[in-house]
Amino acid sequence: MRNSLALTWPKEGLTRVPYALYGREDVYAEERASIFRGPSWSYLCLEVELPNPGDYRATFVGDIPVIVARDMDGSLNAFENRCAHRGALLCFKRGGHGREISCVYHNWTYDLRGNLIGVAFERGIDRKGGMPPDFKREDHALRRLRVENFAGLVFGTFSPDAPTLADYLGEAIAARIRRVLCKPVAVLGYSSQMLPNNWKIYVENNRDSYHASLLHTFFTTFRVNRLSQEGGIIVDDSGGHHVSYSKRATDKASREYDSAKLRASRDDYRLADPSLLDGRDEFGDGITLQILTVFPTFVLQQVQNSLAVRQVVPRGVGQTELFWTHLGFTDDDAAMRAIRLKQSNLVGPGGYISLEDGAVGGFIQRALPASGDESSIVTMGGADARSQDTRATETAVRGFWKAYRGMMGV
Amino acid sequence: MVTTETQLAVERLLARYVASLDEDRLEEWPDHFTEKCRYQIISSENHRQGLPIGVFFADSRDMLRDRVMALRQVNVYEPQGYRHLVSSTLVSDEGGGIVAAQSNYMVVRTMHDGTATLFSTGRYLDRITFQTGQTGEPLFLEKLVLYDGSRIDTLLAIPL
Numbered sequence: 001m002r003n004s005l006a007l008t009w010p011k012e013g014l015t016r017v018p019y020a021l022y023g024r025e026d027v028y029a030e031e032r033a034s035i036f037r038g039p040s041w042s043y044l045c046l047e048v049e050l051p052n053p054g055d056y057r058a059t060f061v062g063d064i065p066v067i068v069a070r071d072m073d074g075s076l077n078a079f080e081n082r083c084a085h086r087g088a089l090l091c092f093k094r095g096g097h098g099r100e101i102s103c104v105y106h107n108w109t110y111d112l113r114g115n116l117i118g119v120a121f122e123r124g125i126d127r128k129g130g131m132p133p134d135f136k137r138e139d140h141a142l143r144r145l146r147v148e149n150f151a152g153l154v155f156g157t158f159s160p161d162a163p164t165l166a167d168y169l170g171e172a173i174a175a176r177i178r179r180v181l182c183k184p185v186a187v188l189g190y191s192s193q194m195l196p197n198n199w200k201i202y203v204e205n206n207r208d209s210y211h212a213s214l215l216h217t218f219f220t221t222f223r224v225n226r227l228s229q230e231g232g233i234i235v236d237d238s239g240g241h242h243v244s245y246s247k248r249a250t251d252k253a254s255r256e257y258d259s260a261k262l263r264a265s266r267d268d269y270r271l272a273d274p275s276l277l278d279g280r281d282e283f284g285d286g287i288t289l290q291i292l293t294v295f296p297t298f299v300l301q302q303v304q305n306s307l308a309v310r311q312v313v314p315r316g317v318g319q320t321e322l323f324w325t326h327l328g329f330t331d332d333d334a335a336m337r338a339i340r341l342k343q344s345n346l347v348g349p350g351g352y353i354s355l356e357d358g359a360v361g362g363f364i365q366r367a368l369p370a371s372g373d374e375s376s377i378v379t380m381g382g383a384d385a386r387s388q389d390t391r392a393t394e395t396a397v398r399g400f401w402k403a404y405r406g407m408m409g410v
Numbered sequence: 411m412v413t414t415e416t417q418l419a420v421e422r423l424l425a426r427y428v429a430s431l432d433e434d435r436l437e438e439w440p441d442h443f444t445e446k447c448r449y450q451i452i453s454s455e456n457h458r459q460g461l462p463i464g465v466f467f468a469d470s471r472d473m474l475r476d477r478v479m480a481l482r483q484v485n486v487y488e489p490q491g492y493r494h495l496v497s498s499t500l501v502s503d504e505g506g507g508i509v510a511a512q513s514n515y516m517v518v519r520t521m522h523d524g525t526a527t528l529f530s531t532g533r534y535l536d537r538i539t540f541q542t543g544q545t546g547e548p549l550f551l552e553k554l555v556l557y558d559g560s561r562i563d564t565l566l567a568i569p570l
Contacts, residue, residue, distance in 0.1 A: 189456050189463030192561045217484045269483055273472035321561070326463040341467050350451065350465045350566035356486050358565030 005030050007410050014398040014405075015379045019371035022198040022364065028317045035296055035407050036062030039162040040240075041148070041155040043298040043311050044068040044078055046325065048152060048185055049095075056112065057095035060313045061156060062297070066145065067091050068154060069112040072099060076149060078156040079114030079142035090142075114142035150174070151181040153300075153309070169294065170236040172387075176243045176292050179283055180302050188340060189326040193349040197361030199297065199314040200404075202322065205357055206293050206310075207396035209233055209244045210380050215360060218352040221269050222277060223251055224304070225289050225353075232389040235396050239385040240295025240403030242396035248288035248304075276342050279305040293396075295403045303353065305336070306343040318365055324348050412501045412509060420501050420511045420538060423548050428494035428515075431568060436481060439569065440474035443550045444539060447471055451570055454532060454556040465557075465566055477569065487567040489522035492529070494570075507541040508551065515555075517570055519563075530570055532557035 005026060010016035021027055036042065042061040045068050049057055056069035058081055065081035067090060081090050083103040090101050090110070100117060102109040109118035116137040124130025145156035148165035155165050166174060195202055205211065212225055219225040231246030271277070279288075282305060290302040297312035307327040315321050324347070328340050347354045378401075381393025385402045388395050404410075423442065430438040443449065452464025468474050481487075499513040512535050519529035537552040555570045 187461065189452070189461040190560060191453060191456075191465055193565070194561055194563050196564055215486065217486065218480060221484050269479060271472075272475045272479070273468075273470050275470075276473065276476065337462065341462055342469075342473075344463045345466055345468075348465055349562040349564075352480055352485065355565045355567060359487055362564065 005408070005410060009405065009410055010375050012375075013383065014385060014401050015377065015383050016375035017204075017378060017401055018373070018375045019368055020373065022201060023317060023368045025317055028198075028314070030408060031314075032062050032064065034409065035404070036064060037158045038407050039157065039159040040296055040407065041157045041162060041165055041168050041294070042296070043294070043309065044147070044154045044156045046152055046185065046187065046309070046327075047076070047149050047154055048187065050076065050154075052097070054097050054099055054112065055095070056091065056097070056101065058091040058093065060311075061145070061158065063314045063316075065089060066156065067101065067114075068147070068156065069101075071112040076147045076154055077113045078145040078147045078154075079110075082142070083108055084116060084140040084142060085119075110142055114144050116140045116142075151177050152185055153177070153181065153298075155294075155298075168238075169241065170238070172234050173236050173241045173243065173292065173294065176234070176245075176290065177300060179285075179287075180290065180292075180300060180307060182283070184330045185307075185327045186330045186332070187325060188328045188337075189344070191324045191348050193322045193324070193358055194315070195320040195322055195358060195361050196318065197320060197365040198317060199312055199320040200400075201361040201364050202312055202320055202357070203293065203297060203299075204397050204400055205361065206291060206299050207242050207244075207400050208394060209391035209396065210394055211360075212244075212391070215356050216353045218346075222271065224248060224277065224346070226251055227391050228252055231287075231289075231391055232387070233391055233393060233396050234387045235385050235399040238295065238403045238406070239399030239401075241293055242399055243290060243292045244391060244396065245287050245290045246391065247286045249286060276345060277304065279339055279343065280336065282336075293400075295400065301347065303346050304343050305339045306347050307340070308347060320361075322349075412503050416503075416509060416540075417499070417501050419540070419548055420509060420536075421499055423538060423550070424496050424499065424511075424513060424534070424536075427550075428496055431570075432492050432494055434491065436478045436568070439478060440471045443471045443474060443553070444542075445471050447474075447550060448552040448554075449474060449550070449569075450553075451555040451557065451566070453560045454558055455560055457554070457556050465562065466569065474569075481567055485567065487565060490567070491520050492568055492570075493518045493520070496534070504537070508537060508539050509548075511536040511538060515570070527563065529563060530557050532570075 044059045050070040053072045067081045068078040085108045088105045107120035111117050147156045213220045229246045230250035234243040292300040299310035301308045309325045311323040313321045378394045385399035427442045449468045451466045495516045496513050501511045517530045520526040533556045535554040538548045540548045542549050
């Protein structure tokens with residue numbers, strides 16, 4: 001064990017997840033140190049959100065406030081959103097534009113690479129006061145992140161030990177990102193959702209293809225996603241990233257859906273306005289649903305023609321903020337924009353197929369007092385964390401815990 | 411300026427609208443709209459920036475009926491109820507039997523366990539037609555719900 005957490009993983013390995021991980025303050029603090037400051041890459045923003053030199057935005061790595069900026073030379077930089085002097089937030093708005101960023105508290109000023117370039121009254125007033133002679137601005141730069149841009153997604157890491165972003169993602173995941181982000185994107189809207197649960201419950205949920213057509217009745221009722229459709233799960237070698245995909249047109253009659261008494265399986269409802277589900281095969285491969293995650297907290301979503309990125313921000317042990325950024329392409333025609341607008345009803349804080357995820361994480365969190373030192377059971381589809389050609393599996397959930405245990409040393 | 415009768419008719423429509431939501435008569439909620447209509451819940455910030463996507467969008471009364479069907483039959487969420495307070499309604503005449511109305515709203519959400527929270531505040535931007543034929547009651551051609559802030563607690567099931 002690399003860290004000091006008193007936590008023994010069950011002998012069953014990846015098929016068991018201790019409930020203690022969702023409720024303990026010491027675990028949360030260790031995650032900040034070992035994962036979010038460790039050799040992981042976190043999504044910061046879209047490149048298109050920083051179009052011009054001098055643009056900057058406030059974002060988060062885990063719960064650590066970060067500024068991501070486009071420098072005057074066009075390069076992307078990121079550094080902690082925290083003044084080196086007294087530790088105040090530098091950017092307390094969504095973002096801004098300028099050649100430098102000043103702290104409102106004592107006017108310490110930084111360039112867009114996080115270098116300290118100005119200290120108010122550095123030489124004092126009338127040669128009285130001021131900084132000591134050995135004070136050097138270069139000793140007080142903001143803590144910087146490595147930044148890389150992949151297909152218009154800007155990622156950052158605090159760790160010098162993290163591999164390059166391309167190596168971190170691996171070929172299979174990278175290809176599925178490029179599949180969706182294949183041309184210039186346009187932001188079509190933002191929203192955020194406060195989830196009453198630990199952040200890991202939500203990122204597990206994204207990787208859990210088992211629940212999708214059971215909890216999300218809308219998926220099944222309107223055949224947007226069923227496990228009887230052609231599809232599969234890709235889990236990368238680290239385990240931490242995954243892709244789940246399916247093809248709506250390939251649904252075949254399924255005894256499991258028809259005979260089993262599934263709450264989710266109802267055939268007696270029809271949409272009065274079925275235009276909601278009218279879409280286009282815009283990527284030309286018949287895949288109507290692709291959920292892609294990057295360890296630890298990033299999601300890229302294609303649900304029919306609804307495209308979005310989701311950023312998961314821990315807000316304490318039992319709270320998580322989920323940021324949704326809806327996307328289209330700059331070359332969308334008006335009809336395509338109308339399709340995306342309607343299909344946005346499927347996702348987001350009030351979405352027909354994502355609404356339940358807001359609630360179910362809280363159900364786990366609220367039941368934690370009963371869990372003691374017990375573990376959840378993650379045995380669907382085997383015990384390992386490999387790619388599978390079925391989605392009746394929890395392989396990607398096990399993958400998350402494989403990557404998590406590696407970084408946390410538990 | 412509009413007549414007192416028009417002002418009162420708009421306020422009555424708003425009162426009936428929120429009552430259908432607050433008293434769990436969701437099936438009546440779409441009846442306050444024209445057949446072709448526009449209803450959207452979107453953050454005031456997205457709206458200000460001209461971003462088209464919010465939290466829910468409909469361009470027909472049938473889409474509103476589908477929302478109710480999904481809430482009643484398909485989606486899963488904890489039992490909860492709203493209490494709307496609507497105030498400061500300003501009405502202006504657009505001509506042709508259509509008025510524009512803007513109001514403030516506040517919604518308290520009470521969960522089945524008794525937890526009540528201030529769930530949403532914002533503005534309604536409405537376009538209302540008085541050329542409605544049958545009932546003679548005015549109807550929403552368009553209702554834009556611009557919520558303050560960008561954050562929604564847990565989930566939004568029932569419309570605002």
